[in-house]
Amino acid sequence: MPPHQEVPRHRHRAQAGPRPGLRHVATAAAVASGTLAVVTPVTGLDLGPTRADLRLAAQEVSDGPGAPFAEAAAAARDTPVLGAEIVRDAGLLDPPADASLAAARKAQALVQEAAERAKAAAELAARGLNDPSCGLDLGDLGRVKEWVSDAAEFLGCAYGETDLIGVAQRANASDHPTGHALDIMVRGQKGDRIADCALANADELGVKYVIWEQRMNDGSGWSTMEDRGGDTANHYDHVHISFDERAGSGEPDLGRCA
Incomplete structure (x- = not known):
């Protein structure tokens, strides 16, 4: 009679690998979320006999032409x-x-x-400046030249000055009647800044010269003018800008202004 063999009461079923369907669902979800990544476990990984070879290969690559x-x-x-x-x-x-x-x-x-x-x-x-293209209403300037209108918008918007004079009649010689001049009604330090800004962008705006507080500057420095007898005549209440016969190069830069 053969020896008694004990039959195990419970059999452990081999653990099944991940089902293909679930694997595809996980991959699709990772792609849809934009975070698909490949992760390789490092802990417990045995490099075996090739570890030294890999280190040598890495050293050769770091030292060689590759x-x-x-x-x-x-x-x-x-x-x-x-x-x-x-x-x-x-x-x-x-x-x-x-x-x-x-x-x-x-x-x-x-x-x-x-x-x-x-x-x-x-x-x-x-710096106390605004958007140089604020959509300022320039209808009261009259038929000034296009580059004069552009300069009025640039300076008027930048410094928040809307009281502007363009085409006008003058008793003495002036660029106003032909639409080649702009008056910006202002006083004090803001007038200093506007005058300097116009001169700093003279090439871009097509500026010929600036008159402010009884002084004139054509780009070569300020020179004192004769006394004409009043604030307006001596340009203490406005910056006068005369423009060239042709437009400037365009694209003035507020970075040059204060």
Whole structure:
């Protein structure tokens, strides 16, 4: 009679691997969220007999002609790659998803542009300046030349001055009747700043000369004028700007102004 064999009461079923369907669902979810990543466990990984060979190979690459490529590869590993971008680059992203990605990038660019505009506006405000293209009403200037109108908008908006005179009749010789002159009604330090700003952008605005507080400057420095007998005649209540017969180069820069 054969010896008694004890039959195990419980049999342990071999643990099944992850089902393919679940694996595909997890991959799709990772791609959809834009965070697909490949993770390799390091703890407990036995490199075996090839460890020394790998170290030697790494040393040879770092010392040999392939070093720049190895450094480039190492730098590339530091840059995160989104799963959505991997799928897109592989040509597997469907048109709607591709359009969504493009729309997101455009939105990000618009946000960055708005932030830059806000920063520029803050810098101007810190210097007491405003937006140089504020849509100032220039209807009362008359038929001034286009570059005179542009200068009026640039300076008027920048310094918040709306009391402007363009075409006008004068008893003495003047550029006003032909639309080549601009008066900005202002007094004090703001007038100093406007006059200096106009001169700093003379080439861009097409400025010929500036008269302010009984002095004239054609770009070569201030010279004192004769006394004409009053604040307006001596230009103490306005900055007078005369312009060239031709337009300037355009694109004046408020960065030169105070």
